[in-house]
Amino acid sequence: MTGLSIRNVHKSYGNVPVLKGINIDVAEGEFLILVGSSGCGKSTLLNMIAGLETITQGEIAIGGRVVNDLPPKSRDIAMVFQSYALYPSMTVRENISFGLEIRKVAPEERKRIVEAVAESLQISHLLDRKPRQLSGGQRQRVAMGRALARDPTLFLFDEPLSNLDAQLRIEMRSEIKMMHKRTGKTVCYVTHDQVEAMTLGDRIAVMKDGVVQQLGRPQEIYDAPANMYVAGFIGAPPMNFIPGTLEGEGSGLVMSIDTGAERRRLALPFRPADVKARPGQKVVLGLRPERITAAGASTSDPLKVRVDMTEPTGPDTLIYATLNGKRTLCRVQPFAAPKAGEAIALDFDLSRALLFDPESGARLDGGLAG
Amino acid sequence: MRPDKLVARIAIYAVLGFFALIFLAPLYVVLVTSLKTLPELRVGTMLALPQGLNFDAWGKAWSSACTGAACNGLQPFFMNSVYIVIPSVIISSMIGSINGYALAQWRFPGSEIIFTGLLFGFFIPFQAILLPAAQFLGMLKLANTIPGLIIIQTVYGIAFCTMLFRNYYVAMPLELVKAARVDGAGFFRIFWRIFLPISLPIFTVCVIWQFTHIWNDFLFGVVFSGPESRPITVGLNNLVNTSEGVKEYNVDTAAALITALPTLIVYIIGGRYFIRGLTAGAVKG
Numbered sequence: 043m044t045g046l047s048i049r050n051v052h053k054s055y056g057n058v059p060v061l062k063g064i065n066i067d068v069a070e071g072e073f074l075i076l077v078g079s080s081g082c083g084k085s086t087l088l089n090m091i092a093g094l095e096t097i098t099q100g101e102i103a104i105g106g107r108v109v110n111d112l113p114p115k116s117r118d119i120a121m122v123f124q125s126y127a128l129y130p131s132m133t134v135r136e137n138i139s140f141g142l143e144i145r146k147v148a149p150e151e152r153k154r155i156v157e158a159v160a161e162s163l164q165i166s167h168l169l170d171r172k173p174r175q176l177s178g179g180q181r182q183r184v185a186m187g188r189a190l191a192r193d194p195t196l197f198l199f200d201e202p203l204s205n206l207d208a209q210l211r212i213e214m215r216s217e218i219k220m221m222h223k224r225t226g227k228t229v230c231y232v233t234h235d236q237v238e239a240m241t242l243g244d245r246i247a248v249m250k251d252g253v254v255q256q257l258g259r260p261q262e263i264y265d266a267p268a269n270m271y272v273a274g275f276i277g278a279p280p281m282n283f284i285p286g287t288l289e290g291e292g293s294g295l296v297m298s299i300d301t302g303a304e305r306r307r308l309a310l311p312f313r314p315a316d317v318k319a320r321p322g323q324k325v326v327l328g329l330r331p332e333r334i335t336a337a338g339a340s341t342s343d344p345l346k347v348r349v350d351m352t353e354p355t356g357p358d359t360l361i362y363a364t365l366n367g368k369r370t371l372c373r374v375q376p377f378a379a380p381k382a383g384e385a386i387a388l389d390f391d392l393s394r395a396l397l398f399d400p401e402s403g404a405r406l407d408g409g410l411a412g
Numbered sequence: 413m414r415p416d417k418l419v420a421r422i423a424i425y426a427v428l429g430f431f432a433l434i435f436l437a438p439l440y441v442v443l444v445t446s447l448k449t450l451p452e453l454r455v456g457t458m459l460a461l462p463q464g465l466n467f468d469a470w471g472k473a474w475s476s477a478c479t480g481a482a483c484n485g486l487q488p489f490f491m492n493s494v495y496i497v498i499p500s501v502i503i504s505s506m507i508g509s510i511n512g513y514a515l516a517q518w519r520f521p522g523s524e525i526i527f528t529g530l531l532f533g534f535f536i537p538f539q540a541i542l543l544p545a546a547q548f549l550g551m552l553k554l555a556n557t558i559p560g561l562i563i564i565q566t567v568y569g570i571a572f573c574t575m576l577f578r579n580y581y582v583a584m585p586l587e588l589v590k591a592a593r594v595d596g597a598g599f600f601r602i603f604w605r606i607f608l609p610i611s612l613p614i615f616t617v618c619v620i621w622q623f624t625h626i627w628n629d630f631l632f633g634v635v636f637s638g639p640e641s642r643p644i645t646v647g648l649n650n651l652v653n654t655s656e657g658v659k660e661y662n663v664d665t666a667a668a669l670i671t672a673l674p675t676l677i678v679y680i681i682g683g684r685y686f687i688r689g690l691t692a693g694a695v696k697g
C-alpha cells in the first residue's frame with residue numbers, strides 16, 4: 043500500500059496552468075520533499091493533497107483511497123503552515139485540542155492527548171498561554187503539536203521553518219526528523235531551502251514551473267541531476283557551469299579552458315559514443331566546487347588559475363576565478379588559500395563532471411543515473 | 413527648555429485653545445440656554461451663565477412640549493428611536509461581519525465583483541433609493557412602521573459594515589481558515605470560534621458608527637415613518653417648529669441636547685476603542 047499517490051495531477055487557475063501533470067508515488071512511512079523556487083506550485087500541490095484546493099485533472103490517493111472528492115477533514119491528514127496559523131484567541135491547549143473537539147473526542151481523552159503531545163514537544167509549561175505570548179520557535183512547536191494531536195496517516199508541511207532564524211531552523215529540522223522516525227508516518231514536506239531538502243528527505247521532488255524535474259534520493263539528485271536546473275538548484279555553493287566547445291582528440295573528448303593565467307585543453311571522462319553531442323558543438327561543463335581543490339603532490343596535471351576573490355567559510359575557503367569568461371567557485375583548504383590577485387595551481391577532478399546543453403539545459407553525457 | 417522653544421510652545425497652545433473655544437462655544441450657549449427660564453432669556457445675553465441649575469425646560473422638552481397637535485414632549489420619539497436603532501445596529505453589524513469574513517477569507521469566484529458592488533452601494537445617495545424603498549416597504553405592508561424603518565436602516569448599513577469588517581479580516585492570514593478546515597471546522601464554526609473572538613475592536617467601530625448614523629438620521633425617519641413611529645430627529649424638528657406665540661429657546665435647546673445625548677454617551681464610552689479599532693487593521697495590514 044502506498045502512503046500517497048499523485049497521478050497525472052493538473053491545476054489551472056482560469057486559463058493559467060499552474061501544475062502540468064504531476065506524478066509522484068510516496069511509500070508508506072516515507073519522507074518526501076517538494077522543493078523548488080518560489081511560485082513553482084509547491085503550495086498549490088500540497089493544498090490539493092489536503093483538499094483545500096480542487097483538483098483540475100488527475101487523481102490523488104492517500105493510503106490507497108482516492109480522495110479527490112473528500113473534504114480536508116475526511117482525508118486523515120494534518121498540516122503545518124508557514125505562518126503557523128495558530129488560532130489567536132485560543133490558548134495553546136485549545137489550539138491543540140480544537141480538531142479533537144470537532145471530531146468529538148471525549149474531554150478526558152483530549153486532555154490526555156494534549157498533555158502527551160505537549161510533553162513530547164517540551165511545551166507543557168506553555169499550555170495556558172495565548173499565541174501572541176509565544177516566541178517564533180514556540181509557535182512553531184505548537185503548530186507541530188496541533189498536527190501531532192490528530193495522529194493522521196499523512197503529515198503535510200508547507201515551509202514550516204522559513205520564518206525561524208538560522209539557529210532555530212537547524213534545531214527544529216532535527217526535531218522534525220526525530221518526530222518522523224518516532225511516528226513512522228508518511229510526510230510530504232514543502233520547502234524552497236535545498237539544505238532542508240537534502241537533510242530531511244528520503245526522496246526529493248525538484249519542481250519548476252509546475253513540472254517535476256527530477257524525483258530521487260538526495261544523493262542521487264546531488265550526484266546525477268537530470269538537468270541544469272536541478273544541478274544548479276541543489277547544492278550550496280551551487281555547481282559551476284563552465285561554457286565551452288566540445289572537441290575531439292584522439293579517441294576521447296576535450297574542452298579548452300581559459301583560466302586567465304593559462305589556456306589548456308582538459309580531457310573529459312566521457313566516451314564519445316555515450317555523449318549526445320558532436321565535437322564542435324557548444325556545451326556547458328558542470329563541476330561542483332568541491333571537485334576543484336588546491337593541487338597537491340599527487341596532482342598529475344595542475345591548472346594555474348588567477349584568483350578574483352576569496353571567501354573563507356571556516357572549514358574551507360571559496361576561491362572565485364574566471365574560467366572561459368564565467369565566474370567559477372573552487373573549494374580549497376584554508377591553509378592553501380592564496381590572496382585575491384594571486385595565482386594558484388588547482389586540481390580539477392573531472393571524474394564527476396557533467397555535460398549540459400546550453401540551450402535546453404538537458405544532460406548530454408551518458409552517465410544519467412536512474 | 414530654550415526660550416525660543418518655549419515661545420513656540422506657548423503660541424501653539426494659544427492657537428489650539430482659541431480654536432477649541434470656537435468649537436465649544438455653540439455647545440456652551442445651548443447648554444446654558446437650556447438651563448435658563450424664559451424671563452432670564454429675555455434680559456440676559458446669550459453667553460451669560462444661568463442664575464441656577466433649572467431643569468424645568470428639560471422636563472418640558474422630555475414630557476410635555478408640543479410637537480404639532482400632540483403635547484407629550486420628546487419621550488415617545490426617543491423610545492421609537494431606541495426601538496429602531498438597537499435592532500438595526502445589531503443586525504447590520506452581525507450581517508456585516510459575516511459578509512466581511514466571507515469576502516476576505518473565502519475568496520469564492522466573483523467575490524471581488526460582489527465587494528465592488530457593495531462599495532458602490534455604500535456611495536449611493538439616500539435620495540436615490542427613497543422611492544424604490546417606499547414601494548418595497550409597501551409590498552411588505554410595513555410602510556410607516558418601526559419594523560419597516562429597521563429594515564431600511566439595516567439594509568442601508570450593510571454595505572458599510574461589510575466593508576469595515578472585510579478590511580479588518582483581510583489582514584488575517586488565509587492559512588487560519590485552511591488550518592481550521594483541516595481541523596474539521598466549517599464556515600460558521602470558523603467564524604464563531606476563530607474570527608468573532610478577535611473582532612471586538614472592529615465591532616466597536618461598527619456599532620458606534622451605525623448607532624450615530626441611524627440615531628441622527630432624519631431623511632429616512634421623516635419619509636418612512638407614520639404618526640406612531642417617528643424617530644427623535646423628526647420629533648425634535650416638530651418640537652422646534654411648533655410655536656404657540658413666544659419662542660421657548662430654553663425648551664428647544666434642552667430638546668436638542670436630549671436628542672444628542674445618546675450619541676455623546678456612546679462616544680464617551682467607546683471612543684477610545686473606536687480609535688484603537690480604526691488603527692488596528694491599519695497596523696496589521
Ligand SMILES: Nc1ncnc2c1ncn2[C@@H]1O[C@H](COP(=O)(O)OP(=O)(O)O)[C@@H](O)[C@H]1O
Binds near residue numbers: 081082083087
Ligand atoms: N488562488 C490563486 N489564483 C490564481 N493564481 C494562483 C492562486 N494561488 C496560486 N496561484 C499561482 O500559482 C502559482 C504557484 O503558487 P504556489 O503554489 O503558491 O507556489 P509556491 O508555493 O511554489 O511558491 C503562482 O504563480 C501563483 O501566482
Ligand SMILES: [Mg+2]
Binds near residue numbers: 085
Ligand atoms: Mg508556497
